[in-house]
Amino acid sequence: MLSLSGITVRLGGRTILERATASLPTGARVGLIGRNGAGKTTLMKTIIGQIDPDEGSVDMPRAARIGYIAQEAPDGAATPIETVLAADVERAALLAEEEAGAEPERLADIHERLIAIDAYTAPARAARILVGLGFDEEMQQRPLSTYSGGWKMRVALAALLFSEPDLLLLDEPSNHLDLEATLWLENFLKSYRATMVVISHERDLLNNVVDHILHLEGGQTTLYVGGYDAFExxxxxxxxxxxxxxxxxxxxxxxxxxxxxxxxxxxxxxxxxxxxxxxxxxxxxxxxxxSDPTLSFQFPSPDPLRPPLITLDLASVGYDQTPILQRLNLRIDPDDRLALLGRNGNGKTTLARLLAAQLPAMEGAMTASGKMRVGYFTQYQVEELDGEDTPLEHMTRAMGSGASPGAVRAQLGRFGFSGPRATQKVGKLSGGERARLALALITREAPHLLILDEPTNHLDVDAREALVQALNDYDGAVVLVSHDRHMLELTADRLVLVDGGTAREYAGSMDDYTDLILSKGEGRGDGAAQASAKAGGGSGGAARKEEKRSGAQYRERLKALRAVVRAAEKKVEALTAEIRAIDDALADPAGTKGALASVNLSDLMKKRAELEGQLERAEAEWMAAEEAIEGA
The missing domain is CATH 1.10.287 (Helix Hairpins)
Incomplete structure (x- = not known):
């Protein structure tokens, strides 16, 4: 059992944890959740002894082996498979002793212990974990120094899972993973036998893997039985x-x-x-x-455009004259919701950059509406924000000198940066707040097409739900790349599989794709798998499809209501202008020009009364549509 007794931690003069107390049963799978900045990582570091509490204690069995990923990723000439195998310290020590030429009696003990710990199947087990996290056989043999930071963190995760500690601590393990690796990790953790504490904002992982939720709020903890839905x-x-x-x-x-x-x-x-x-x-x-202003997302609605927004006809795209994707045939309409599926490295970001006109089509044709505006979100935009500037300064600079202060403030307010929040230094904002600012910046011109590449990495569960709602309320088209399956299921109407050097429509549901990934391991969408996806679906798939169909109908209903609002607004403006012109004519008959100059006084009064009635009806239609939108 892991017991937290009155844990208080103060950092930088601020109390992060205050008398946090909980008793976690042996073998429990615990999801540690809380808003960004609540102190989840601080609590986890206190458990492993990296932070000494100012008050209270952490109690667990003395012999318990604790597993936690260090902040520094592994590096050097060692390969991923070597690094993972080295994580089993006892096995590595026994093999080294055997190789050094131990005495015959000791050698017998070594062999007996190696058999007991299943040491001889370790390479196969390590390879399976690495494959699940995206490393094929060739990648497993390359030096760590040839990999990016994200891939190195995958190796660190693989080593941790391979070591099978008695207490497994995971802090946002899916942050460096694509959807396919996230699905594999979730499936792996379901069968993990020891005690586990995982910090995660993935609703599906929290529902499918954990059996307890430890909620951290106001520096204190509350333990709930069940997954995330039960917690809610x-x-x-x-x-x-x-x-x-x-x-x-x-x-x-x-x-x-x-x-x-x-x-x-x-x-x-x-x-x-x-x-x-x-x-x-x-x-x-x-x-x-x-109320929490950090849950504010509201994408401004664009003016309508005729379909299609984009058409790809046998297009290819790549870098330095080398195509990454070829034979691309795709059409995007103003109300489309696309999710791009496929492992990292298959070309999802390359396709997104083509659609955003950041890369040209090398062959074939890409046709885009001349009036289309595109908002493209990537993690790089979050990282490149100037920490010394405020959200107000960022937005003022982005919108240009022609934008009024009111318009700048209004756009910031849509994303929770109202009042003093707009004048905070960006360097002092949380990762989630910086992500919201980046979204505010890319949507400042009300884009017709919104391309979001992993928008949820810095967002907690509540903020992700707010983003889902905002995307469903948004009038434009959406192309989404995300490892958050819950978000894809609730927002995407079309799935596009990027694999094998091309991209094609995926006919199945997200459930079908999940089954395909877990059964194939590699996520290859071959013909048999595609046929299975088309024919399959089961009751779960049917439910998901119905949910997506309902989401599409909801957006259509909102779109129609907003069209009524816009028409009513224009009608009210026109009627108000006519009434104002009649009032001017009544006030100064001699100075009246145009058509009203020849109309007598009684007819002007009669005309004004008719316009007043029309204005009253138009305003009623306007208010009714606004109320319908609010209640939708």
Whole structure:
């Protein structure tokens, strides 16, 4: 059992954890969740002993082996397979002792122990883990120094999983993974036998892998039984109880204050008033549930364009005259929702850059609407934000001198940067806040096509849900690359598999694709697999398809309502202008020009009354459509 007893940690003069307490059963799979900046990583580092608590203690069995990924990724001339095998310290030590020429008696003990720890199957087990995380046989034999930081972190994760510690600690393990590797990891963790604590914002992982949720909020922890959906239900019930208790306490407080005010001055009731005053002073206030501005996402709607937005006809794209993708045939319409599937390195980002006009078509044709505006989000934009500038300065510079301060503030407000939040230094913002700022910047011109490449890496679960809602409310087209399956299922109507040097429509559902990845291991969408996906689906697939169909119908309904709002706005403006012209004519008949100059006074009054009636009806239509949008 892992026990946290009254853990308090203060860093930089700020209290991060305050009397955090929890008892985690042996063998439990615990999802550690909380808003960005709540202190999840601080708690995990306290568990492994990297941070000494100011108060409290961490208790666990003495012999327990703890596994945690260090911040520095492995490097050097060692290969991924060598690095993973070296993670089993006992096996490596026994093999080294054997190779050094141990005495015959000791050699027998070594062989017996190697058999006991299943050492001779270790290379196969290590290779399976590496394959699951995206390393084919050739990649397993290349030096670590030839890999990027993200791939090196995959090797670190593989080594940790291979070492099979008694307490496995994972801090956002899917951040450096694509969807395919994330699916494999989720499947691997389902069968992990020891105690596990995982910090994750992946709703599917938290539902499918963990059996407890440890919620960190306000420096304190609360343990819930079940996955994330069960946590949300229990949390909602608890918040409802708190809200009811606060309402009851507020009413009681008001009654006490009223009694004290009315009876303090009377000699006959002064003692009773003093008694109630003491009771009021001892009453511990129940905290009010505060709204969270960091959950604000609102993409501005573009002006309508005729379809198609983009057409690819046998196009190819690549770098330095070397094509990465060929024979591309794809059409994107103004209301499309596309998810690009495929392992990292297959060309998803290359295709996204082609659609964003950052790369030209090397062969074939790409036709795009001349009036189309594109918003393209990547992690590089988040990393390149100037830490010394404020969101207000970033947005003012991006929108140019022609933009009014009100327009700049309005765009920032759509993404939660209102009031003083707009003037904070970007360097002091959390990763999630910087991601929201980058999204605000790329959508400042109301793009017709939004291309999002891994937009959720810095967002917690609640912020991801807000982003899903914003994408479903958005009027333009969306192309999405993400390892968050929950987001893909709720936003994408079309799946495009990028694999084998091309991209093609995937006929199955996300459930079909998940089954394909887990059964094939490599995620190769061959003909048999595609046929299976088309024919398959089961009850789960049908449910997902129905959910996506409902999402599409919801967006169509919103689109129609917004069209009514725009038409009503224009009608109100036109009618108001006509009434203003009649009022001017009535005020100064001699100075009236144009068609109204020949109209007599009584007809002008009659015409004005008709316009007033039309204006009243137009305003009613406008308000009804706005209310319908709010209630949709």
């Amino acid at each position: 239900r229990q949390r909602a019930e608890r918040l409802a109880q708190l809200a009811a208790a606060k309402a009851s306490q507020d009413a009681q407080r008001a009654r006490l204050q009223d009694y004290i005010a009315r009876n303090s001055a009377r000699a006959s009731t002064a003692k009773q008033a003093q008694s109630r005053a003491k009771a009021l002073a001892k009453m511990q206030p129940i905290a009010e549930l505060a």
